[in-house]
Amino acid sequence: MAQAIELIGITKRFPGVVANDSVNLSVEEGEIHAICGENGAGKSTLMKILYGMQQPDAGTMKVDGREVRFTSPSQAIDAGIGMVHQHFMLADQLTVLENVILGAEPTKAFGRIDFEEARSHLKQVGEAYGLTIDPDDLVEELEVGERQRVEIIKVLYRGAKILILDEPTAVLVPQEVEELFRNMRGLKNDGATLLFIDHKLDEVLAIADTITVLRDGKTVATVKPDEVTAHDLAELMVGSELPTPETTESTVTDVVALEVDSLLVVDLEDRVLVDDVSFRIRRGEVVGIAGVEGNGQAELVDAVLGTRPVKSGKISLMGEEITLIPVRERREKGIGYIPQDRHREGLLLPAPLWENAALGHQTQEPFTSGPFIDRDGAKSRTEHIRQEFDVRTPNVEVAAHALSGGNQQKLIVGREMTAGPVVLLAAHPTRGIDVGAQAEVWDDIKAARALGMATLLISADLDELIGLSDTIVVMLRGKLVATVDPATVSPRDLGAYMTGAKQESA
Template sequence: MQSNFDQASCAIELKHMTKAFGDFKANNDINLKIKKGQIHALLGENGAGKSTMMNVLSGLYQPTSGDVFVNGEKVAMTSSKDANNLGIGMVHQHFMLVDDFTVIENIVLGAEPTKAAGILNLKQARQKIMDLSEKYHLEIDPDAKVRDISVGMQQRVEILKLLYRDANILIFDEPTAVLTPSEITELMAIMKEMVQEGKSIILITHKLDEIKEVADECTVIRRGQIIGSVLVKNSSEQQLADMMVGREVSFKTDKTKSKPGEAVLKIENLSVKDSQKVERVKNLSFNVRAGEVLGIAGVDGNGQSELVQAISGLEKSSSGSITLDNQNITNLKVRKVTEAGLGHIPEDRQRFGLILPMTVSENIALQSYYCKPDSAHGVLKYNYMNEHARHLIEQFDIRTSSEKSETGALSGGNQQKVIIAREVERNPKLLIAANPTRGLDVGAIEYIHKRLVDQRDKGNGVLLVSFSLDEILNVSDRILVMHNGENMGIVEASRTSEQELGLMMAGTPLDKIKKSKRKVADK
């Protein structure tokens, strides 16, 4: 009787579930229980098998062996439609939306309400969607094209897709990876509200503070196998991190004091407009010196992306100049900028960093395929490329079965490692790292931070753009704060605080903050 009660109290149960791809077992003999009305976090390194497990639960994959139970009943799901019918929905790390469709068209896609003769009835759908939007505080513009809305609103659309289909078991795969701090706070509140109504949530995240904030239980998976499950309230962030990686993890980057040299990057009076001709970077000036990490802090959408794109050649500047290693690279093409000594870890790895259908080896060679030793007389030397890729796969701990694997088949974190390996290996004069640890586990974050500091210690410049203040303060030597496309001031990382940076991020220039401090001190 106790066993039946336990099973009935579970929203999801996996029994001895294995999912293999050829000889590789992405999930190996998984036993997992997700209780009803709780938030259950799933924690693991990149490539540990978390997303594979969730793809089994959402019907995208079928298990090689083992059983799946939903609400106490054994089920066999052969498609996502089967999962939807069972009340299971998943918000994927990379959103499954059609850019040219409106918000409302995306939400009803695949579950379209119809009138007689199969005529689409969007009016009926609109009412239900707007009711759900109001109930869960998921503000949307139903008639906007998806390509024209923010990332935060795109995520709301994905959540509404599930609620529109009456999902009671919701899977969130790295839901905060591309959100601003305020959007993250908003999402956490929505999750709590959902479980209070009896819904069950599986949360995949690498952010330990988020697990502590909202999760009831946490299961740790390592290399396809479950290590254990713990009650979150009884566990510290350090314990969870150590459990995930299998060793003690340091949250503080070990580095010596920087010894900066001459400026390797000079930005003078730079202005950049976006595709709508709106000025996003406004008369900005600063420099990055050899042997230092300059961090750029700011709320998302304050010109950081446009600045990085202008430096890397992806966007034209409207005025001002960019000098790299004493070469004027203003408005040069991307290859010319790269050859001048720039390495670039882009914030959108899939759009700007990788060609997903190509192999890991080919993606690693993207910056150098046209010259020796990757090619000779216009012919690619695959033997060398593959050997070089194998070396970097081992060095950067890229979890893949082969250098010939399609890059799109890798987890998001391992895709990021491919880019970082390619760019760092080139030893550029200036390395731009735009949110380089987004979606990475704590072990990988520790490693990437060390590689950025290593670049600094080799005498190269590093420009770190991040929306995480912890990351900015931990890795940077100096910090520039951007607000509304302007420079609010530059401070020494060791002599500032989150409070001071927060004021600057909100639009208060550094000189005003200093004046205010002096007035308080005088009193």
């Protein structure tokens, strides 16, 4: 078969790192080719080079046998390459149609957009590939899976034959993943070539025709899915043994650390976000909350932390009511917090690490001396976190944005753990970080759990939820709709509860 894409010796250097080190990649026409690797292995850089967003320092690229050199995405688009970004490149307040035609608008005289032509072309593309969507919907009204479909249609609309999908399953629930895979197979049957990045190995094995593994910017292997197991792949990716989130024995005690009773949270327009939620977490227990994003989990965490007002209900920490006390006092009483978006809520990116390490604990030892910040104390504590939690940084004076995502997360986890919280609110603690850092975060949570920390865990990674939690509750439209035992539930069933397809039998 012909080669749709051939990359030979692609090298890309950034200040201080070699993102791609003579990478070779060969993708056959009409196949689904997976690129696997840890975060920082160079997958995204490679895809950006292929899509013209970045230029390689060395190496050659061939598309359909012809040597190419892209200096912008529009050249890649002209060559028939389309990219489905992990973070959707869609404008929420524009319609599906506007989003799809953007940059490839059919026009009449005076630059008027020919909306009729656009509509019929969109319909035609949709029918050809079996993807349907209402062109007049605003993107903000769409589900995550539908938005992804818009992204794919957008690429097909431009006549792309080679599709790059950057971690397409990261934002989907299992049912949506199946839908996506059906669509991907459909596209393949219609002659498209698909190149996708993923680090969920069972998914890769399920869908890919060929798998290329990257590690530290180099291609380490190209394999067929029937030749390898998930375990083999993981070892190829990490270069060592595979970590798992599984906890061994229960450390649950009888002491209730956090009790939430009939909690009601509403937004400014009085829409109910958290609806009559009650649960308790005992010391040494991890309670996982499963749910499709946007079903009130984030608001629940905000309410417990104190950053969002509570309409009614009661929150107690170690038997003491904290419903109405401010965030700082809750933090001082022992609530630890790993935010879901570390850049927005977890760190001050331009500030040095030691200042970041003081965040949330700025009123406590060793960060203060009297009314002042204790710089030396803060720095030595940060140094301690750096060593204990394996934060890879030259020193504690560097700015937080200089660290990779995994190291930033380890700093946050270290910051919270060293303070010895009674209750830890962990929202997506391993989102977007690589397997190695993920394993370290899991170990940290497990260790603290063994010492009696109570944890409220929110995660979109169902394996993580099942592996770490002692109890899992499912949240749907603000309500807790089911309680399941992680020892017996499968990710599939959990997904069914999350979408409401399955209800708890009374």
